Structures are given as C-alpha cells and as structure tokens.
Amino acid sequence: MKRARFDLIALAVFAVILFFLPDLLRNAYGRASVSYLSLLTNAVTLAILALSWDILARTGQLSLAHAAFYGAGAYTTAVLLRLADVPLWVGLPAAGVVAVLLALLLGVVTLRLQGIYFAIATLAFTEVLRAVVQQLPTRVAGGAAGINVAPLFRPEFVPGEMERWEIAFLRNESYFWLYAGLLVLTVLASIYVQRSRLKPAFTAIRTNEEVAAVMGVRSARYKVLAFMLSSLMVGLLGAIDAHRVGSVNPYETFGIQTTVFALVTPIFGGLYTTLGPILGAGVLAGLEETLRRTFGSGYLIGYGAVLVLAILFMPRGLMGLWGWLEPRLKRRPPSKEAP
Amino acid sequence: MSLLQVENLTKRFGGLVAVNEISFGAEAGEILAIIGPNGAGKTTILNMLSGLLPVSGGHIYLAGRDITRDLPAARCHLGLGRAFQVVQPFPEMTVAENVSVGALFGTAQTSQQQAEALTEEVLELTQLAHLRDTPAESLTLMQEKRLEIARALATRPKILLLDEVMAGLRPAESRQAVTLIETIRRSGVTVIFIEHVMPVVRDLADRVVVVDYGTKIAEGSYYDVTRNPQVIEAYLGSSDDEDPAEDSVEDLAENPDDAARDAEPDADARTNSTDTNSVDTNSVDTNSADNDDSSSREPSRHTSPGQEDVR
Amino acid sequence: MDISLIVQALVSGVLAAGLYALVSVGLALAIGVIGIVNFAHGEFLMVGAFLTFQLSVSFGLDPALSLLLVAPLLFLLGAVIYRATIQYVLKAPELNQMLLTFGLAIILQNLALLIWGGDPRSIGDVPYRALGFQVAGISFGAVPLASFLVSALLVGGLYYVLIKTPIGKAMRAVAQNRTGAALVGLEVNRIYLIAFALSAALAGLGGVMIAVIQSPTPVVGFAFTLKAFAIVVLAGLGNIRGVLWASLIVAVAESLVATLLPNGDTLRNAVFFAIIFVVLIANSRRPA
Numbered sequence: 001m002k003r004a005r006f007d008l009i010a011l012a013v014f015a016v017i018l019f020f021l022p023d024l025l026r027n028a029y030g031r032a033s034v035s036y037l038s039l040l041t042n043a044v045t046l047a048i049l050a051l052s053w054d055i056l057a058r059t060g061q062l063s064l065a066h067a068a069f070y071g072a073g074a075y076t077t078a079v080l081l082r083l084a085d086v087p088l089w090v091g092l093p094a095a096g097v098v099a100v101l102l103a104l105l106l107g108v109v110t111l112r113l114q115g116i117y118f119a120i121a122t123l124a125f126t127e128v129l130r131a132v133v134q135q136l137p138t139r140v141a142g143g144a145a146g147i148n149v150a151p152l153f154r155p156e157f158v159p160g161e162m163e164r165w166e167i168a169f170l171r172n173e174s175y176f177w178l179y180a181g182l183l184v185l186t187v188l189a190s191i192y193v194q195r196s197r198l199k200p201a202f203t204a205i206r207t208n209e210e211v212a213a214v215m216g217v218r219s220a221r222y223k224v225l226a227f228m229l230s231s232l233m234v235g236l237l238g239a240i241d242a243h244r245v246g247s248v249n250p251y252e253t254f255g256i257q258t259t260v261f262a263l264v265t266p267i268f269g270g271l272y273t274t275l276g277p278i279l280g281a282g283v284l285a286g287l288e289e290t291l292r293r294t295f296g297s298g299y300l301i302g303y304g305a306v307l308v309l310a311i312l313f314m315p316r317g318l319m320g321l322w323g324w325l326e327p328r329l330k331r332r333p334p335s336k337e338a339p
Numbered sequence: 340m341s342l343l344q345v346e347n348l349t350k351r352f353g354g355l356v357a358v359n360e361i362s363f364g365a366e367a368g369e370i371l372a373i374i375g376p377n378g379a380g381k382t383t384i385l386n387m388l389s390g391l392l393p394v395s396g397g398h399i400y401l402a403g404r405d406i407t408r409d410l411p412a413a414r415c416h417l418g419l420g421r422a423f424q425v426v427q428p429f430p431e432m433t434v435a436e437n438v439s440v441g442a443l444f445g446t447a448q449t450s451q452q453q454a455e456a457l458t459e460e461v462l463e464l465t466q467l468a469h470l471r472d473t474p475a476e477s478l479t480l481m482q483e484k485r486l487e488i489a490r491a492l493a494t495r496p497k498i499l500l501l502d503e504v505m506a507g508l509r510p511a512e513s514r515q516a517v518t519l520i521e522t523i524r525r526s527g528v529t530v531i532f533i534e535h536v537m538p539v540v541r542d543l544a545d546r547v548v549v550v551d552y553g554t555k556i557a558e559g560s561y562y563d564v565t566r567n568p569q570v571i572e573a574y575l576g577s578s579d580d581e582d583p584a585e586d587s588v589e590d591l592a593e594n595p596d597d598a599a600r601d602a603e604p605d606a607d608a609r610t611n612s613t614d615t616n617s618v619d620t621n622s623v624d625t626n627s628a629d630n631d632d633s634s635s636r637e638p639s640r641h642t643s644p645g646q647e648d649v650r
Numbered sequence: 651m652d653i654s655l656i657v658q659a660l661v662s663g664v665l666a667a668g669l670y671a672l673v674s675v676g677l678a679l680a681i682g683v684i685g686i687v688n689f690a691h692g693e694f695l696m697v698g699a700f701l702t703f704q705l706s707v708s709f710g711l712d713p714a715l716s717l718l719l720v721a722p723l724l725f726l727l728g729a730v731i732y733r734a735t736i737q738y739v740l741k742a743p744e745l746n747q748m749l750l751t752f753g754l755a756i757i758l759q760n761l762a763l764l765i766w767g768g769d770p771r772s773i774g775d776v777p778y779r780a781l782g783f784q785v786a787g788i789s790f791g792a793v794p795l796a797s798f799l800v801s802a803l804l805v806g807g808l809y810y811v812l813i814k815t816p817i818g819k820a821m822r823a824v825a826q827n828r829t830g831a832a833l834v835g836l837e838v839n840r841i842y843l844i845a846f847a848l849s850a851a852l853a854g855l856g857g858v859m860i861a862v863i864q865s866p867t868p869v870v871g872f873a874f875t876l877k878a879f880a881i882v883v884l885a886g887l888g889n890i891r892g893v894l895w896a897s898l899i900v901a902v903a904e905s906l907v908a909t910l911l912p913n914g915d916t917l918r919n920a921v922f923f924a925i926i927f928v929v930l931i932a933n934s935r936r937p938a
Contacts, residue, residue, distance in 0.1 A: 062745065112934035115744065116687060120883040123876060124927035131920030144916070197451065200432070200440045207429045214389050216415035216444035216494050256872070260752060267749040298764040300756055307753030311746050312738055 004195035007274070011187055018044070018180040022173040031165050037172050039289050044179045045237060047281035049258065050265035051186045052233035054277045055193055057266065059219075059226045060206035062115065065106060065122035066234055066262040068129045069099045071254035073235030074242035075133055078149045079141055088152060092239050099235020100228045102129075107227035111220050114209075123259075130254035146249025149242045152178070175244050182240065186233045190274040193229075202226065203272075234262070268310055270319025279318045340403050342367040342529055343388075343498055349396035350383050350553075357383045359553040360397065365498065370520070370530045372544035372561075374537075376574060380553040381533045382424060385500050388531075389421040390414045402497070416447050420496025424503040424533070426483040428475035428490075435471040437486055438462060438493045445494025457493060465489040465519065481512045488519065492528075499523060501532035505539050517542055537565075549573070654787050655909060663898075663905030665794040668801030669856055669863075670897035673874055674881040675805050675890055676852035682888025683825045683845040686736055687744050689751040689875055693758040694850040696871030698724055698857025700766055703866070706773045713776060713862045717800070720858050721851045728850025732843050740842070755872060762868035770865035779862065797859040804855060805894070808848075812890070821845050825888060880926040900925055 021040065025033040049066065056063050076098040077091025110121050133141050141147065155170035193199060204212035205219045213219050242248050269280020287306060291299040314321050341364030350358040358380040365371045373381050386392040388399060390411035398407045401417050409417070420441075428437050438461055442454035449457075462468040465485045470478070478486060484504055491499055501520070505513050513536065520543055524530055534540050540547060540561060547564045549557040551573035557564045564570050677691045698720045705711040705719065731754065739747050781792035812818035820841050824831040832838050856874070860866050881900060885892030900922050907921045908914040 057745075109931050110934075113930060116879075116887065117883055117930055117934070120880055121927055121930040124880060124923035124930070127919055127923035128927060131917060131923075134916065135920075197443050200436060200443060203431060204429055204440045207431060208427055210391055210411070211423065211427055211429070212440070212444075213411035214391065214415060214421045215441045215490060216412050216446065217440065218410075218412045218444075220410075256876075263745070264749055264752060267745050271745065298760055300760040301764070304753045304756030304760065307756065308735055308750055311742070311750040311753070312735065315739075315742055315746055 004191065007191045007195065011184065011191065014187070015180070015184045018183070019177065022169075022176055026169060031163075034165055034169050034172065037169065037176060039285060041172065041176050041179060042289070043282050043285035044176065044183050045241070046261060046265055046285050047278045048179065048183050048186050048233060048237050049262040050269065050277035050281050051183075051190055051274065052230045052237075053262035054266040054271060054273075055186075055190055055233075056226050056230035057263075058193065058199075058202040058206060058272050059223045060114075060209065061110075061223060061227065062119045062263070063122045063227075063230075064119050064256075064259050064263075065126050066230075067254050067256060067258040068106075068122075068126040069103060069231040069234045070238035070241075070258045071126075071130065071133070071248075071250075072102050073099045073238030074149075074248045074253045075141060075238075076235075077239040078147050078242050078248045081150060082147055083140065088150060091243075092236060095239035096232050096236050099231040099238075103227040103231035104224060107224035108220075111223060126254060126256075126259070130250050133254070134250040142249070144250060146247055146253070148247045149245075151246060152240070152243040175240065178240055179237075182233065182236055187274060187278070189229055189233065193226075194274055198222065198225075206272075264307060266317075268307065268317055270317035270322075273319050276317055276319040283318065340400070341365055342402055343531070344400040344403075345384075345388070345397070346400070347397035348384065348387060348394060348399065350380070350387060350392060351395040357553050358387070361550065361553070361555045362397075363548050363555065363558060365529055365531055367497075367529055368524065368527060369545045370524055370532070370543050372540045372547045373531065373533050373550060374535070374540060374547060374564075375550035375556075377535075379550040381550055382502055383553075384550070385421065385502055385531075385533065388414075388500060389419060412444075415445055415494050415496075418495070418497030419500065420445075420491035420494045420498065420528075421500045422487040422491045422502060422504060424506065426480070426487045428478070428483060428486050430474070430476035432475055433472050434467055434475055434478070434482075434486055434489075435462065437475050438467075438489050441490045441493030445496075457495070461489050461493045464492065464522065480507055481509075481515075484508065484512075484516065485519070488523075492523065496528055498529045498531060501530060503533050503535060505534060505536045513539065656906070658788050659905045659909035660902060661788055661790065662794065662909070663902030665790075665798040666905060667894075667898045667901035668798035668805075669859055670877065670881060670901050671805050671894050672801040672859075673853050673856040674878040674885075674893045674897055675808060676849035676856075677875075677878040678882045678885065678888060678890050678893050679808075679821075679845050679852075680849045681882060682890065683821045684736070684740065684842045686740065686846070687747045687751065688736075688849075689748055689879075690731075690754040690758060691751075691849070691853055691878055692871035692873065692875030693755045694724055694728065694853035694871070695857040695860060695874050696762060696866065696868060697727065697758060698854030699861040699866040699870065700762055700771065700857075700868075701854070702858045702861035703766070703771050703773055706861075713773060713858055714796075717855060717858050720854045724854030724857075725847045725851040727854075728847035729843055731850070732846040736846060737839060737842065755875070759868050759871065766868065768867060770867050772865035773861055776862055793859075793862055797863065800855070800859070804852060808852070809890070817841070817844060877922065880923065884926055884929055 022033075022037055025036050025040075029036060049070075053063065053066055073095035076095040080086060080091050080094050081088070106122065106125055110118055113121050134144055136143075138145075151171070153171050153174040155167050155174070157164075157167050193202065201212070201217050201222045204215065204217050205222060209219050238253070242253070265280040265284055266277040267280075268284060269278065270276025288299075288303055291302045295302060310317070316323070343365040345364065346362050347360045348358055348362070349356070349360050361380075361384065363371075373384065375381055383392065387394050390406075390409060390413075394407055398405055400406065401414070401419060404417070406414050406417060406419075415421075429440065432440075435458055439454055439458045442457040442461070443449055443451075459468070462471060465488060467482065467485055467489055470482060475483075475486060484507075488499075488501070488504065491501075504516055504520075508516060517539055520530060520532070530543075532543070534543075544561055547557075547559065547561050548555060549564050549567070549570050551570075556569045556573055557567045559567075673692070673695055676694075677688065680686050680688045680691065701720050701723060702713050702716045705716045706713060711719075735750060735754065739750050742750075776793075778792045778796075782789055782795075783792075784790070810818075812822055820831070820836050821844075823834075823836060824838055824841050828838060831841075853874075857866075860870060864870070877900075881893060881896045882888075884896040884900070903921050903925055904918045907917050911917060
C-alpha cells in the first residue's frame with residue numbers, strides 16, 4: 001500500500017504540473033507557445049490512447065478495436081447533439097456509456113479468442129462498426145460525409161486586451177486541461193489496476209489463462225472489466241477530439257491509425273506499466289514533431305526507422321532500458337568500499 | 340455419498356473415445372491414485388474434473404452438488420485444487436506472488452491480509468519460504484513442482500488433484516514429495532493423484548483406480564489391483580518388446596517406459612506434447628532428457644527411482 | 651432477380667479470389683513456417699505495384715512482362731529485410747514482431763509516398779485492359795481472368811514446391827518442429843530466409859496485378875495486409891489449403907453483395923470483415 005501512496009503523490013505532482021504548464025509556456029514563449037501547446041496536447045492524447053490500450057493488454061487481450069471505441073465515443077456525442085436538443089456537455093458522459101456498453105458486448109463475445117485470433121476479430125469488429133455507422137440514415141450520422149460537431153470552448157476575443165493568437169491559445173488551453181484531466185483519470189485507473197488484486201489477476205490471465213482459472217481467477221470477469229475500463233477512456237477521448245476537430249466521418253474517426261498508435265506507443269515505452277506508455281507517448285510525440293520540422297515530407301520514414309531500431313535494440317521499451325541502466329548507476333559508489 | 344463422485348464420465352474427441360463411462364468416488368480424507376498406461380485417459384479425466392475440458396457425457400458431484408457444467412474458477416472456489424503435470428508457473432511473478440494468486444482468488448472472499456498470511460503458511464509447508472522473492476522462471480524442477488503444489492494448496496482445496504508430480508524427480512526428491520503429500524493429507528485434504536512411479540502409489544494410495552483405453556478396469560487396494568490379471572494384461576498387452584516373463588505390474592513399473600510408450604493416442608496430446616510415436620523423440624528422451632532443457636520440462640513418462648539411479 | 655446477374659457476381663467473385671489467395675498464401679507462409687506476424691506483408695504488394703508502374707512509365711514495359719522482373723526484385727527485398735531485421739525477432743513476443751513490422755510498413759509506405767506521391771497512379775494504355783469475352787451472357791474480362799490464372803498458377807506452384815521439392819519439404823519440416831528440424835541438420839535460418847523472401851515475392855506479384863486492375867496509391871498495401879491477415883486467420887494459422895477456401899468465400903461474398911445490394915459497393919469491406927468476425931466467434935464457441 002506504501003507503493004500506492006507513492007504513486008498517488010507522484011500523480012498529484014504530475015497533475016499540478018500539467019495544470020500550470022500552458023500558462024508557463026505562454027509566459028515563456030509568447031506567441032510561439034501555441035505550437036508548443038499543440039505538441040503537448042498531442043503527447044497527452046497519445047498517452048491516453050496508449051495507457052488505456054495497455055490496461056487492456058495486461059489481461060493478454062491484444063485489441064485492434066481501439067479505433068472502434070474512439071469512433072463510437074466521437075459519434076455518440078456528434079449524433080446526440082445533432083438529433084436531440086441537449087446541453088453541449090451531455091455528449092461526453094453519453095460517449096463514455098456507449099463505449100463501455102460496446103466493450104461489454106465485444107468483450108463477452110471474444111472471451112474465448114486468443115492472441116492473433118482475438119486481434120483480427122477486434123479489427124473486424126472495427127470495420128463492421130465503421131460500415132454500420134456509414135449506413136445509418138444520413139439524417140442521423142451523415143453517411144460517408146460525416147457530421148459537424150460544435151466546439152466545447154469558444155473564448156471571446158476582447159479587442160485591446162489580447163492579441164489574435166491568444167484566442168487560439170485559450171481555446172487549446174481549455175481542451176488541454178480537459179485532456180489532462182482525462183489522462184489523470186486514466187493514470188488513476190492504471191494505478192488502481194497495478195496496486196490492487198487486479199494486478200495478479202490480470203498477469204495470471206495474460207501468462208496462462210487455464211492455470212489462472214484453475215486457481216480460482218474468474219478470467220471472464222476480469223477480461224471484460226479491463227475491456228470496459230480501457231474503452232471508457234478511449235471513448236471519452238474520441239468524444240473530446242470530435243468537439244475539438246469539429247467533425248466526424250467514418251474514414252478518419254474509425255481510422256486504423258488510432259489503433260496503431262495505441263499499440264505502438266506502449267510497446268515503445270514499456271508494456272504492462274503505468275509509466276511506460278506515458279513516457280513512450282512523450283518521446284514519440286516529441287520525436288514525430290522534431291522529425292517533421294527537420295525533414296519535412298517523408299519524415300515518417302524516420303519515424304518508422306526509429307520503431308524498427310527500438311525493437312531491435314531495446315526490445316522491452318524505454319522501461320526496459322531503465323531496468324538495464326539502473327543497476328549500473330547504483331553500482332558506481334562501491335569503489336570506496338574496496339578493501 | 341462420497342466427497343467427490345464421478346458417474347459415467349465420458350470424453351470423445353471426434354471419433355475417438357478417450358474416456359468411456361468411468362465412475363469412481365473419493366472419500367473425504369483419503370488418497371486415491373489413478374494409474375494406467377500412458378494415453379489411457381488419466382489426464383483427460385483430471386481436465387474434466389477441473390473443468391478445463393467439457394465432458395461429452397456423465398456427471399461430476401462435489402459434496403453432493405453437480406459441478407459438471409461449472410467453470411474451472413467456480414470449481415476451485417468449491418474446493419477443487421489442481422497441480423499440473425507440466426509445471427507452468429507464472430514466469431513473471433516471484434514464488435510468493437505465484438502462491439498468492441491461489442490465496443487471493445482460490446475462494447470467493449479473501450482479504451489481502453488473509454491471503455498474505457495464507458501465502459506464508461503454504462510457503463512454509465512446501466519449504467519454499469527461502470525462495471519467496473525468487474522469480475518463478477529461475478527455479479529448479481523440484482522447486483517448480485513444489486510451487487505447483489503450493490499454488491494449488493493456497494486455494495484451500497478440499498480435494499487436491501495432482502498430475503504426475505513425481506515425473507522427472509530424483510529418488511531423494513521423490514521421497515520428499517511423498518512426505519509432502521502425506522502432510523497435506525494429514526491437514527485434512529483429500530488427494531487424487533495420477534502416478535507412474537509404482538512404489539509411490541504403493542506408499543501413498545489408500546485406493547487405486549486403474550484405467551486402460553479410457554475404461555476403468557480395476558479398483559481397490561494397491562495389493563489387489565497389482566495382482567488383478569486384467570491389470571497385468573493391460574500393462575503387458577500394450578508392450579511390444581517387454582519380456583513376457585515379468586509377472587507383476589510393480590516390476591514393470593520400475594521400467595514403465597516400454598510398457599507405456601506405444602499406447603498413447605492423440606487424446607492426451609494437450610498435455611503430453613512429446614510425440615511418442617516418433618522414433619527420434621524416443622531416442623532423444625532416453626539419452627539426453629537431462630541435458631536438454633526443453634525435454635527436461637516435458638513430462639518424462641518413464642521416470643522411476645530405479646531408472647534414475649542408472650543415470 | 652435476374653439469375654444471370656447472380657452468376658456474373660459469382661464469376662467475378664471467383665476470379666477476384668485468385669488475387670486474395672495469392673497474397674494471403676504468402677502471409678500464411680510467413681506465419682506458418684517462420685512464425686512471424688508480418689504487418690508489412692501488404693507493403694510488398696504495394697512495392698510490386700509501383701515497380702510495375704515505374705517499369706511501364708520508364709521503359710514501356712508491359713505489366714505481363716514485369717511479372718518476371720518484379721518477382722526476383724521482391725524476393726531480394728524480402729531477403730534483405732529478413733537479414734536486416736526479421737531474423738532478430740523470431741523468438742520475440744508477438745507484440746514486438748507487430749511493432750517492428752509496423753515500423754517497416756511505415757518506412758515502405760512513406761518511401762513510396764516520397765517517390766510516387768499520394769495520388770492514384772494508373773498505367774496508361776494496357777492494350778488488353780478492355781478485352782474480354784462472353785459465355786452465355788456472362789462476361790469474362792481478360793485482366794481479371796488472367797490475374798486469376800496467374801494467381802492459380804503461382805499458388806499451385808507454391809504447393810508443388812512445398813510438397814515435392816527438398817526446400818519445400820524442409821519448410822514444412824521446420825513449420826512443424828523447429829528443434830526437430832535443426833536436429834536432423836536443416837539450416838533453419840536459411841529456410842526462414844527463403845520462405846520470407848518467397849512470401850514477399852508472391853505479394854509483389856499480386857502487386858503487378860493490382861497495378862493493372864486498380865490505380866494504386868501508397869496505402870493500398872495496408873488494406874491488403876489486414877485482409878490477408880483476416881483470410882489467414884479464417885483459414886486457421888498456417889493452414890495453406892484453408893487459405894484457398896477462405897479467399898473464395900470472402901471474395902464471392904464481397905462480389906455478391908456489391909452486385910446485388912443497392913449501394914453494395916460501399917459494403918464490400920463490411921461484408922468481408924463481418925464474415926471474418928462471425929466465423930471467428932462461432933468457431934471459438936464450438937465446444938471442444
């Protein structure tokens with residue numbers, strides 16, 4: 001339990017930093033802070049994707065359906081606002097509920113699938129869901145063209161008191177705080193999994209589901225629980241993104257890239273940990289931006305190369321690198337103890 | 340009614356009948372051995388008992404309650420513990436963490452503190468306490484076997500199912516394991532075990548069920564079944580090159596590999612992954628089982644104290 | 651409903667199944683023999699397609715002839731990629747293999763994007779593109795038919811190789827038992843290399859046909875990766891004969907839906923993946 005307390009204190013510090021970061025950036029960089037903030041936003045959203053995927057992966061379920069829940073969340077808020085005269089903010093909790101219910105459904109029917117069979121079934125689910133959304137009456141979901149989504153934040157421009165760029169900054173800052181809040185929620189969920197009896201249950205199921213079951217672990221319950229928890233986070237993310245981007249459509253909102261980033265980042269950072277996916281997200285988001293600025297078009301070649309090199313030279317991700325480094329750093333002092 | 344009652348248990352894989360209408364019971368506090376040539380369907384029986392394989396027919400009752408359709412976890416909660424033939428600890432966890440999975444989840448409601456206390460208790464009992472924080476992947480075979488039993492014990496079973504725990508052990512280790520099983524029984528746990536090492540069966544079992552080709556061919560005391568002509572026939576009959584002068588199963592069992600080798604259909608392939616029909620595998624098994632890491636983890640189906648001494 | 655329409659849809663489906671089978675059989679080889687989860691498989695197809703395009707533009711080479719050039723080039727590319735990367739992750743967890751091959755896919759895709767741009771690239775005038783004939787009111791396009799025949803020939807050839815030739819027998823031996831194969835003196839790594847290169851070459855040949863049938867973009871490969879995976883999984887991992895059936899089923903279903911339903915063309919993918927989903931779930935629920 002001591003470790004849980006340490007985690008929570010670290011999370012509180014992290015949350016405070018996230019809260020003040022935008023304004024620190026604005027004070028330090030002025031106008032240029034808009035692009036720094038957008039980089040930071042990318043990192044935070046990537047971290048949510050990655051950590052929520054990792055929570056599910058801890059039970060051995062390698063899902064390729066992350067885009068499905070992201071899309072479901074996004075479309076829920078979009079369709080709800082379009083069809084019903086509800087307050088703007090109702091869309092978010094509704095998106096969470098829909099994502100969780102879908103996860104319950106998918107989680108239950110895929111319970112007996114393992115490994116790559118599970119992966120392909122979840123991928124197929126995504127594609128079918130995408131098609132279903134596209135085939136819904138245009139009046140409801142806008143068909144192939146999609147629908148527009150109202151923004152959550154509309155900061156007012158006050159002439160004389162602020163500059164033009166500051167509107168963009170203020171709007172992005174509000175979204176950033178929202179994302180940061182969701183990240184904190186996701187980290188809380190992850191810490192809960194890591195520091196409660198869910199951890200041995202998840203690990204046992206991942207490493208040997210039959211043995212786990214014979215030892216009394218109700219694997220179905222935990223697997224579906226992980227699915228719902230993971231999907232809640234990514235469904236909420238999809239809904240916030242829908243508002244920020246301003247529209248949803250079947251191709252981009254259910255795009256496979258969401259899934260790809262969700263699984264690449266934790267592998268890069270370090271699987272089955274809380275810190276790994278977050279570190280991975282920070283490094284990969286920063287790397288992508290740096291490569292883009294350095295190489296312009298074609299920069300993704302460098303990105304792909306980094307992934308390949310990462311697997312070849314640090315197969316256990318950034319966290320594995322730390323595990324390799326730590327004992328070597330600690331070993332240095334003993335020179336004094338020599339007889 | 341017996342604590343565990345099995346009625347007309349049947350398992351078919353496609354056209355193959357692996358277990359055919361087997362019935363037996365286990366009384367509270369007894370040690371029951373299930374023996375038979377390899378491929379007789381023993382592990383299949385255990386897999387149906389613990390719920391890993393759905394039955395094709397028949398019923399299983401635990402303390403009078405029909406558990407035939409219950410999930411493995413539910414059966415565990417009702418008091419059915421299981422140690423596997425191929426030891427398979429959770430490699431990423433330490434020894435204590437492995438055991439604590441059983442302690443935490445073995446019964447429906449256990450607090451963290453209760454589980455910790457139970458884990459310690461079981462670690463002491465199985466002499467693993469000094470290895471508490473060792474990663475499970477770096478244990479010796481004997482330690483792995485202990486861990487396998489410890490994990491099952493941590494679920495607080497009324498009945499413990501042990502699948503060939505002696506396989507691959509040296510004579511001294513084998514004796515330790517016998518002592519451990521006796522200790523477990525004294526604590527009030529009923530033990531059902533599959534075993535090839537006949538002296539172990541003789542020393543431990545109150546009662547013996549003999550299975551051949553998926554059918555129960557004898558049941559009774561060790562003395563009775565080893566002198567049962569049908570049992571002798573089953574062991575001799577499945578042997579190609581056995582010296583017919585041998586007249587007791589006990590002698591045979593000192594070198595059961597020949598007797599057991601050719602009788603294994605696919606039914607047990609789930610757990611016995613070595614290919615018994617292939618000539619290559621056999622020669623590898625007998626010559627280098629101890630050197631080859633992968634094969635030493637395989638259930639060695641022809642290990643008995645007598646043979647180990649030769650090595 | 652017009653019966654000839656259905657027959658036409660069936661015929662188109664069967665013809666399209668050839669290409670699916672060709673691409674999937676290569677992936678089944680990679681998964682079955684090497685045990686590698688290769689998410690870059692479709693990129694070999696994409697590279698094959700753009701090579702065909704480039705050969706046609708630069709040298710006026712007929713796509714039919716570029717089959718002969720693309721196959722060895724892709725074999726070489728596969729071999730190089732195997733030596734440089736794949737051979738180091740053979741025993742790594744599936745997820746690591748996935749990330750590595752995703753990385754490879756991103757590299758290949760964006761190289762293509764850099765060289766050929768993101769717009770669809772069409773080979774100008776292929777003289778036989780419009781050719782075709784009719785049998786009892788059912789039309790057979792020359793290109794789909796040729797693509798089917800070439801695919802059938804290649805898949806048949808692969809079977810022959812696997813069953814009759816020493817290297818094919820070695821591949822099957824390795825697929826069944828790595829350590830056993832090593833024990834009887836097979837050079838496992840070399841067999842893997844050949845299997846991977848062969849799998850790349852087969853996908854590349856599929857790309858040649860794609861270059862004629864469609865106007866490929868750099869993202870054409872990934873769609874095929876997903877579909878090939880789905881087919882291989884539907885068939886049962888590493889089951890090469892099952893790939894033929896699975897390809898046939900999904901291709902015919904796609905074709906039927908596209909022909910018979912209003913706006914069915916947008917439903918092609920949905921039908922494909924719906925079949926995969928239902929079969930996987932149904933199979934997993936069947937009692938052992």
